[in-house]
Amino acid sequence: MKNEKASLVRPDALPASASRPVVTPLSPSVVYASDTPDMLDAQYEGKLHGYTYSREGHPNADVVGRRLDRMEHAPHPGVVTASGMAAVSAVLLGLMRSGDHVIGGNQLYGRSLRMMNEDLPRLGIATTLVNPGDVTAVRAAIRPETRMILVEVVSNPTLAVADIAGLAALAREAGVLLVVDNTFTTPRAFKPFEQGADIVIHSLTKLLAGHSDVMLGWVAAADAALNDRLRVFAVTSGMTPSPFDCWLAERGMLSFDLRFDRAQATAARLADHLAGLKGVRRVLYPARADHPDHARAAELLDGQFCNMVSFELDGGRTAANAFTRGAEGLSFAPTLGDVGTTISHPASSSHRGMTADAREALGMSEGFFRISVGLEDPVTLCDVFTTAVAAAMDA
Ligand SMILES: *Cc1c(COP(=O)(O)O)cnc(C)c1O
Numbered sequence: 001m002k003n004e005k006a007s008l009v010r011p012d013a014l015p016a017s018a019s020r021p022v023v024t025p026l027s028p029s030v031v032y033a034s035d036t037p038d039m040l041d042a043q044y045e046g047k048l049h050g051y052t053y054s055r056e057g058h059p060n061a062d063v064v065g066r067r068l069d070r071m072e073h074a075p076h077p078g079v080v081t082a083s084g085m086a087a088v089s090a091v092l093l094g095l096m097r098s099g100d101h102v103i104g105g106n107q108l109y110g111r112s113l114r115m116m117n118e119d120l121p122r123l124g125i126a127t128t129l130v131n132p133g134d135v136t137a138v139r140a141a142i143r144p145e146t147r148m149i150l151v152e153v154v155s156n157p158t159l160a161v162a163d164i165a166g167l168a169a170l171a172r173e174a175g176v177l178l179v180v181d182n183t184f185t186t187p188r189a190f191k192p193f194e195q196g197a198d199i200v201i202h203s204l205t206k207l208l209a210g211h212s213d214v215m216l217g218w219v220a221a222a223d224a225a226l227n228d229r230l231r232v233f234a235v236t237s238g239m240t241p242s243p244f245d246c247w248l249a250e251r252g253m254l255s256f257d258l259r260f261d262r263a264q265a266t267a268a269r270l271a272d273h274l275a276g277l278k279g280v281r282r283v284l285y286p287a288r289a290d291h292p293d294h295a296r297a298a299e300l301l302d303g304q305f306c307n308m309v310s311f312e313l314d315g316g317r318t319a320a321n322a323f324t325r326g327a328e329g330l331s332f333a334p335t336l337g338d339v340g341t342t343i344s345h346p347a348s349s350s351h352r353g354m355t356a357d358a359r360e361a362l363g364m365s366e367g368f369f370r371i372s373v374g375l376e377d378p379v380t381l382c383d384v385f386t387t388a389v390a391a392a393m394d395a
Helices: 001-006 036-045 058-071 083-093 112-121 136-140 163-176 225-238 243-253 255-277 293-302 316-324 356-361 376-393
Strands: 079-081 101-105 126-130 145-153 179-181 197-203 218-223 280-284 306-311 343-344 368-372
Touching: 058 079, 058 197, 058 218, 058 243, 079 083, 079 243, 083 112, 083 179, 083 197, 083 218, 083 225, 101 112, 112 126, 126 136, 136 163, 145 163, 163 179, 218 225, 255 280, 255 306, 255 376, 306 316, 306 376, 316 376
Parallel strands: 101 126, 101 145, 145 179, 179 197
Antiparallel strands: 079 218, 197 218, 280 306, 306 368, 343 368
């Protein structure tokens, strides 16, 4: 009876259409149905492409993954993860074993640092943190059991630039893996695989997805076997992402190039503007000739820099409070890469766990701010900073 069939607990098939959607459809299905056991066999054996269970892969993750593969010139398809930290964890937990030693940059992203300081040692994996701009120091930290060097290209929040060419040569010579977290620089400014990186990591949460409404990560390895291990570990440990997050991220990534170019051009302009304001002690932006790593940045980043600018105000916490209060229309929030400019204050957020002396040693006083430049009109944005810095100096 026809009516009985309609009552089966399954959604109806989509209506036929001679035209197709111009936007990627969202595919929230967790499971995928096959016609026959033979076809399922063929799928598992890799003779037919098909999905089975969304933790293992789904169309929305694949469109994001393939887009990033192209952007990064990845030799093999990378794996999309539920966050940038899941990508970092897949590398550290999925490839290292007890007894191994890992060298990390001494100014890694906060949670990556925590992984190096707390979680890896707990699992019997030794770690050493070194300035990634100092290849001699990194070389001195290498031990017989060293397996990996993990660095970011531009450090947070002092925007120091790693010596990637030197590290790549050292890693090759020593037979260790060079892992580059390319979140700050993005493939628009820097392609680590082309500079000798073995593994590349991204947090798409930041500039790539770009709207502060989705968390996502990506990781790929140049070596096919390592790349497979990363995928298998991410799937096994449940690090893989939800279709909706991937759908949002793809939508954001479609405008990434334009957003990046605009934001970094405005960042350069804002850095110069800040440097001319009374009460601004110093400005850190790698495109400026007064940045300590300017020459290296210019060579490595091929004329593109980043959308991050850091600066130091005179006047300590009182001035800092007046500054954020006076920066009307900008979010005082510890994130980066949003369409809107955001301001972060390391002493009260990302670096609050450090003693004041340790922070000062890294150049982060109470007056130190990091700006993630967004897509505002540059003149309007510079005006907001003029007003806010003046308010800070009056406080
Ligand atoms: C934000 C960030 C991460 C972590 O990414 P999430 O998506 O927040 O988990 C890792 N590395 C860098 C450099 C980051 O800025």
